Amino acid sequence: MTLRLGIDVGGTNTDAVILNEKNNVIAKAKSPTTPDVMTGILNSLEKVLNKSGVDPGEIKYAMLGTTHATNAIVERRNLANIAVIRIGKPATLAIAPLTGWPEDLKRKLGKYVYVIQGGHEYDGREIAPFDEAEVKKIASELKDKNIEAIAISSVFSPVNPEHEQKAAEILREALGGDVEITLSHEIGSIGLLERENAAILNAAVTKVMKNAVHGFENALKEKGIHARLYITQNDGTLMSADYAVRYPVLTIASGPTNSLRGAAFLSNEKNAVVVDVGGTTSDIGILVNGFPRESSVAVEIGGVRTNFRMPDLISIGLGGGSIVRVDNGDVRVGPESVGYKITEEALVFGGDTLTATDIAVAAGRYELGDATRVQHLDTSLVERAINRIDAMVEDAIDRIKTSPEPVPVVLVGGGSILLSNRIKGASKVIRPQNFDVANAIGAAIAQVSGEVDRVYSLEQLGREKAIEDAKNKAIKEAIKAGADPSTVEIVNFEEIPLAYLPGNATRIRVKAAGYLKA
Amino acid sequence: MVEIKRLDEQAIEDLALGATVLGTGGGGDPYIGKLMALSALQEGHEITLLDPKEIPDDALVIPSAGMGAPTVIVEKIPRGTEVMNAFKVLSDYLGMDVYATLPIEAGGLNSTIPLAVGAKAGIPIVDADGMGRAFPELQMTTFHLYGVPATPMALADERDNVVLLRAANNYWAEWLARTITIKFGGTAWIALYAMTGKQLKEAAIPGTLSLAQKLGEAIRESKESKEDPIDAILEVSGGFRIFTGKIIDVSRRTTGGFARGEAVFEGLDEHKGHTLKIQFQNENLVAILDGEIVASVPDLITVLDMTTGRPITTESLRYGYRGVVIGIPCSEKWRTPKGLEVAGPRYFGYDIDYIPIEKRMEGRE
Incomplete structure (x- = not known):
């Protein structure tokens, strides 16, 4: 038997599943997410192993979707001691790295900042030659500074990454292999400042991800699990543990993505809106060819503007534990929530807080706990609260759609019991089996991928050759990440002509994904 | 008594946000110019706004702007000395010092570029522009309406290249400037529509930068007061x-x-x-x-x-x-x-x- 373990850390609960070879759920478990994250992961692991009764030795793959990186940035904790190097002089000097960052984060990450000569033009010409001596000088300055990670950016590195790579080589040789080096072209796209920001954040969370990966590896070993470990990233695919330590920032928002992928798998719908209702919030996303649609706007993380890919999501303050109250005659649902304490505090569970779950039970949408404890509720209050809940969700669904045509809506997450089977704008409403652990299932069944985002001169190369080059590079990346070559497919392709430039400069983005090598 | 208004960080944030309202959906993101202005403040420079009425009639005023592909502007961030070099070449040619600068458009990307230019050159920014909004082409300015020629104009890049351009008319100026921009690598930093204080008072739209600032302020404050x-x-x-x-x-x-x-x-x-x-x-x-x-x-x-x-x-x-x-x-x-x-x-x-x-x-x- 070959079993898969999937664990996903949510805002309220950490969910775990074990799947068999046919991807059927053998066991599932939930436990509250803890402030340190890892304790919650271990609790869920313990629970799901006990429930399943399987031989831990049969678990060959372990997939983890975690919030370690996000929390470290938002809470400014456990950040690595980093240096920042930008290659672009004489250009770019008008805006120093980390300009516009929140002061507290800038103080922590802006201690060693350098701008050196080099970088490229959009057409591949050098802005200035790369200067090895300059990098060597920086390396010797950093030698006794306990640097744990370095972020390197270079102008137009998505077109030509050579200068970033050369600098990395010199620094690695001088400072040793323990220093994590993040190259901006491997993380972000065109837009120097946003890409550089993403690289800096990435370098800063390499340490916390290293610790998370080691912690989880050790825990698996203790349980007798000798599995290959993968971390889920925010495009719905997997990274090997080594890769995750190098690109931890790509795990940000992987949780909602796992739910979307889990929903696609469980419902067999490739193009649908997914509503994932948790304990405190709901995430509404949209599947395009089985993968989450990407956001097209700059994304702020911890107050920093970045441009790396993120799933397009609408988050609303509605969950199973949302507190319901009457305020000046208006019925309000959330955003306050009793969270994981719902099993003590909700009326139907013997508590004394009116929650969205109580409303769902009172309205007859779901049978849960002791229904007699909500019988006394005023029917007009229940009706107004239910209308409010439906309106919040329908409004979000309408905003995430791309056209007025009705689309399939898949409901997942423990809190989705709140919702009705009749939703405005839905062609059908699907509640798949095991909807309450769709996120952990999404982690367990995830594919591995590779991505390319570069500017090509079509005049030089010809359109077909350029597209082929990009596709091949993406496929190679996917195989490098561990995909079985025979299953790799192009899952996303975009061609964006750049205005006001000659030579038919075109930005090509390709993503390839495939199943893990057995 | 000349009334000078100094812009602080908050004022620059507000101005950039308000400039997006005046951008009428286009004009590019004022973000880069905003960060350049914030950087200039952090380096200890001052950003001062001057009412057009305060400009002497015989003073030389030169608007400044960025030109080219938005994709390149957000990637190859300027060095910060480009427009200064362009000013130098243009003021040598005209035989006069530059008294003040201003944006050609109050909407979008180019609304914020002259802020850092003025700060670093140590000259005030005139509270005015040549559009009162954003438009896509060089000749779509009120300067053009009042017969101010776009050229002689100077185009500069980060390598200390400066091109001094005299065109037959403002349409030719647009065409030739685009070609030079490509050779520079997709962007050029330009000084154009050089004019006297007298011409400025007639041809510019006054008060547009403080309007942008007030618009940004209104959005921010209404959020804080929940109005x-x-x-x-x-x-x-x-x-x-x-x-x-x-x-x-x-x-x-x-x-x-x-x-x-x-x-x-x-x-x-x-x-x-x-x-x-x-x-x-x-x-x-x-x-x-x-x-x-x-x-x-x-x-x-x-x-x-x-x-x-x-x-x-x-x-x-x-x-x-x-x-x-x-x-x-x-x-x-x-x-x-x-x-x-x-x-x-x-x-x-x-x-x-x-x-x-x-x-x-x-x-x-």
């Missing part, structure tokens, strides 16, 4: 609430280097049952309510987010967005026969007469 940001924007700008609705369709096509398209809004609240269409070419051009034009260039048409009041660019319009469409009267300078010939509806391919937004909205609100 309706749209009302605040309309009060500051003297604009009109044209429509409240949800986008139900967006179509786009790229023709002649411009992003053209149309967004269709379905009415909400007091506009339930009505439909509004906006047609755009980089910037919003016309608003059509139930088949009838209710606003057109050169008046400003901007879509604001219904809850935050933040302006929405034409690039980010998409299905499901809830927005309020507002119209702001343009400068009177655009409402002359020459002004309408340069930037009226007919220039953009609409065979209609321009009617000021105030007239069109009479009895509607």
Whole structure:
């Protein structure tokens, strides 16, 4: 038997599943997410192993979707001691790295900042030659500074990454292999400042991800699990543990993505809106060819503007534990929530807080706990609260759609019991089996991928050759990440002509994904 | 007594946000110019705004701007000395020192570029511009309307290259400047429309930078006080609430280097049952309510987010967005026969007469 373990850390609960070879759920478990994250992961692991009764030795793959990186940035904790190097002089000097960052984060990450000569033009010409001596000088300055990670950016590195790579080589040789080096072209796209920001954040969370990966590896070993470990990233695919330590920032928002992928798998719908209702919030996303649609706007993380890919999501303050109250005659649902304490505090569970779950039970949408404890509720209050809940969700669904045509809506997450089977704008409403652990299932069944985002001169190369080059590079990346070559497919392709430039400069983005090598 | 207004970090943030309202959906993101200005402040420079009335009639005033592909502007950030080099070459040629600079457009990316230029060059920024909004082409300025030639102009890059350009007319200036921009690597930092203080007072639209700042301030403060940001924007700008609705369709096509398209809004609240269409070419051009034009260039048409009041660019319009469409009267300078010939509806391919937004909205609100 070959079993898969999937664990996903949510805002309220950490969910775990074990799947068999046919991807059927053998066991599932939930436990509250803890402030340190890892304790919650271990609790869920313990629970799901006990429930399943399987031989831990049969678990060959372990997939983890975690919030370690996000929390470290938002809470400014456990950040690595980093240096920042930008290659672009004489250009770019008008805006120093980390300009516009929140002061507290800038103080922590802006201690060693350098701008050196080099970088490229959009057409591949050098802005200035790369200067090895300059990098060597920086390396010797950093030698006794306990640097744990370095972020390197270079102008137009998505077109030509050579200068970033050369600098990395010199620094690695001088400072040793323990220093994590993040190259901006491997993380972000065109837009120097946003890409550089993403690289800096990435370098800063390499340490916390290293610790998370080691912690989880050790825990698996203790349980007798000798599995290959993968971390889920925010495009719905997997990274090997080594890769995750190098690109931890790509795990940000992987949780909602796992739910979307889990929903696609469980419902067999490739193009649908997914509503994932948790304990405190709901995430509404949209599947395009089985993968989450990407956001097209700059994304702020911890107050920093970045441009790396993120799933397009609408988050609303509605969950199973949302507190319901009457305020000046208006019925309000959330955003306050009793969270994981719902099993003590909700009326139907013997508590004394009116929650969205109580409303769902009172309205007859779901049978849960002791229904007699909500019988006394005023029917007009229940009706107004239910209308409010439906309106919040329908409004979000309408905003995430791309056209007025009705689309399939898949409901997942423990809190989705709140919702009705009749939703405005839905062609059908699907509640798949095991909807309450769709996120952990999404982690367990995830594919591995590779991505390319570069500017090509079509005049030089010809359109077909350029597209082929990009596709091949993406496929190679996917195989490098561990995909079985025979299953790799192009899952996303975009061609964006750049205005006001000659030579038919075109930005090509390709993503390839495939199943893990057995 | 010359009254000088110093801009601090908050004022620059506000100005950049307000400039997006004046960008009427296009004009590029003022973000880069904003960060350049913030960097200049951090280096200890001062950013001062000067009322055009305070400029001596014989002083030399040169507007400054960035030109080229937006993709390159956000990637190859300037060195910060480009416009200074351009000023040097131009002022040597003209035999006069530069007294002050200003933006050619108060909307979008180029609204914030002169702030850092003025700070580093140690000269004030005139509280005025040549559009009062954003437009896509170099000659679409009130400077052009009043006969100020765009050239001699100077174009500079980060390598200390400077090109001094004299063109036969402002259309040739646009054409030649684009070619030089490509050779520089896709962007050029330019000094153009050099003029005297006397010309400036006649040809520029006064008060547009402080208007942008007040608009940004109104959006920020209404958020803090939880008041309706749209009302605040309309009060500051003297604009009109044209429509409240949800986008139900967006179509786009790229023709002649411009992003053209149309967004269709379905009415909400007091506009339930009505439909509004906006047609755009980089910037919003016309608003059509139930088949009838209710606003057109050169008046400003901007879509604001219904809850935050933040302006929405034409690039980010998409299905499901809830927005309020507002119209702001343009400068009177655009409402002359020459002004309408340069930037009226007919220039953009609409065979209609321009009617000021105030007239069109009479009895509607």
